Amino acid sequence: MFMIAIETALAHVRQTARPLPAEKVPLADALGRRLAEDIASDCDVPPHDKALVDGYAVRSADFQHRAAREEPAAVELAVIEEVTAGAVPTVPLTSGHATRIMTGAPLPPNADAVVMVEDTSWQAEDGVRLGVVRFRAGLNVQPDMNLMRRATSIRRGQIVLHAGSMVRPAEIGLLAEVGVSQVRVGGHPRVAVLSTGNELVEMGLTPGSGQIRNSNGPMFLAWAKRMGAATLDLGIVRDHRDAIQGRVKEGLAADILLISGGVSAGVLDLVPHVLQQVGVREIFHKVQLRPGRPLWFGIHDEGAKPTLVFGLPGNPVGGMVCCELFVAAALKRLMGGDAAEAPVIMASLASAYHQRGNRPTYHPAKLRMEGSTTIVETVAWLGSSDLRALAEADCWAIFPPGERHFQPGETIGCRRFMAR
């Protein structure tokens, strides 16, 4: 049976998937999407020389003179102004004077250091708002102490984020800071999910003899949602050419169509044929992968916009491996990411494992830390239909093809579940 390697299949998916048109959205809606433009700051950050602590803006020379004369007495300075955050100093500092200042507030001209309020004591004069502040004896005040100069963090015009970056909460904060309240981001893909099979009933029903509930439909819809896509639920369709064809045509309105089942070698595995009939061009069928071998991939590019079509194995774990490896890569490309592979984590195997067969195995497993070692423990797993194992796991333990006995403590590669 001809199968292509995972890497070859991934290369096909990446080459076929094209970024959706970018769109401009309000900043809050950019969360979880990818930037479609480089972002330059419209301002210096900080916008002024600012205090990093609550205290007093001073001229460090006022302290060094005294230190040079080896005076043990505490420095006292007259307080000429109070500057809170949001206010602006109006009086330049001159020798013998200090300005009361709050964290983040702009320094007055000539100030070159800030002393924390904890290192001072306040000499209030009755009825006088501004008095004299006494500094702790022997205090070492150096230039630039407790302050940040204008534009130290970001200069106006500087690129602070690059196209392709994922917008996480930190990026939302940074974009708000540099004046981006609307931003161009990659498109928001829509994923349609269709489950095929005469044996399937809706999850709310009690299966009759020979029937099972449709678990794949709800699971792949949830997976797509978790990956940041919009979804279209096409429900269940029977193993009947015309019925499948009608529902597939509806699915071609989406950017990605996931069809669960009907792609194996059974007499009712009609999906590949129907897809060709409606003009979906096959790119590959069957991947050297366990579980997940029956995967079918093609593209419909006759209409106004292309639709990528994945025929997923009907067994849920096989379908999930294909989603995490291949559909995720397609989604990332559509959304404007570079579709690099998710990183492989190297981990120490907790228990012995016997691998055999000509396909790499993606075995559901759990990661944990023991001291500074990453441990991966495979979960008890009865094969491609065993969803219970998937719910116990948080990663795939990857075993290369060929027969081999792995000892506890051997290092293997793992991939964390992308959608969680």
Added chain:
Amino acid sequence: MFMIAIETALAHVRQTARPLPAEKVPLADALGRRLAEDIASDCDVPPHDKALVDGYAVRSADFQHRAAREEPAAVELAVIEEVTAGAVPTVPLTSGHATRIMTGAPLPPNADAVVMVEDTSWQAEDGVRLGVVRFRAGLNVQPDMNLMRRATSIRRGQIVLHAGSMVRPAEIGLLAEVGVSQVRVGGHPRVAVLSTGNELVEMGLTPGSGQIRNSNGPMFLAWAKRMGAATLDLGIVRDHRDAIQGRVKEGLAADILLISGGVSAGVLDLVPHVLQQVGVREIFHKVQLRPGRPLWFGIHDEGAKPTLVFGLPGNPVGGMVCCELFVAAALKRLMGGDAAEAPVIMASLASAYHQRGNRPTYHPAKLRMEGSTTIVETVAWLGSSDLRALAEADCWAIFPPGERHFQPGETIGCRRFMAR
């Protein structure tokens, strides 16, 4: 200055936060929430002895007799029925017969093995739908080959998921499989976000002299959304007692109120006082943590339902550390999780680092794999106000208190960003 340790602060947060009332929701809406009940299966999985491959259901004895007599010739069996998935076999197998069967379909009575279609050739008789199938010569057919017995994966009544579990896509699939179309999950917390400070302007505006844009509000709203909460945007309020008090009262409608700024030692740091005025009971103020020291935490439990109130440092990185450490723990408890700490990843330091001061430092950093080693690289960071650094990072590198020089290659603890 009195500060409590991170662990003590976390213990307070966990003790104070109580799970919200559970609610029953349609399965699709349970994604990202936590189960509030143990889940028992209403069915056996698989519901019948089933074929794991497309092929022929057989009696293995029909093959072993021949093997025992050392006949090299291929076994031939008469095909008496075809069972596709969703159909039910009607004819029990007897010696000399086979049933054509598809993956997932129920086995006929007396069948104890399935042979893959790839190991057979079909001897069709003209005009006859059921004919004779010939098996590959020397084929080794053992009992239980390529089949799964009823209830091997899950027995009816078996608990398949426990209360407190996070509902991910795999759990959605498993719940659908075992007949759960409505499920009780933990409550959906609402997080209100209020930014205080005379220096703040909305992100769409150009700051005047001494002003900066409000980056914390949008960032903490995005963070809460990413953590699975509903959000309430309370905007910006000036450093004025009555104004803060009014807006705080609005925020007490939420389950968690995050107030950014106003909790330090500045003359306009009015938040703790205002909170006490409106009946928010202080639980702690100031944590031994860099950045994030000014954190204030309390509870309002006079109304119909309690509200947890976090006074976050006004500097964005300090605020973010507090969200990731403390607000995340509170959210997890409210949602019905057990609030265990997020795992610390041990990683090898890429570059030297000089740590000093009496607080543990949470330094923005990036994780990567080099072979089987996890490497952490601290990013250039100018301190608590430096959001640019946060956008470059994906974890916190944790350095314990005390002055110490860390060499490249030393192992330190890291925490991945929770919201990404």
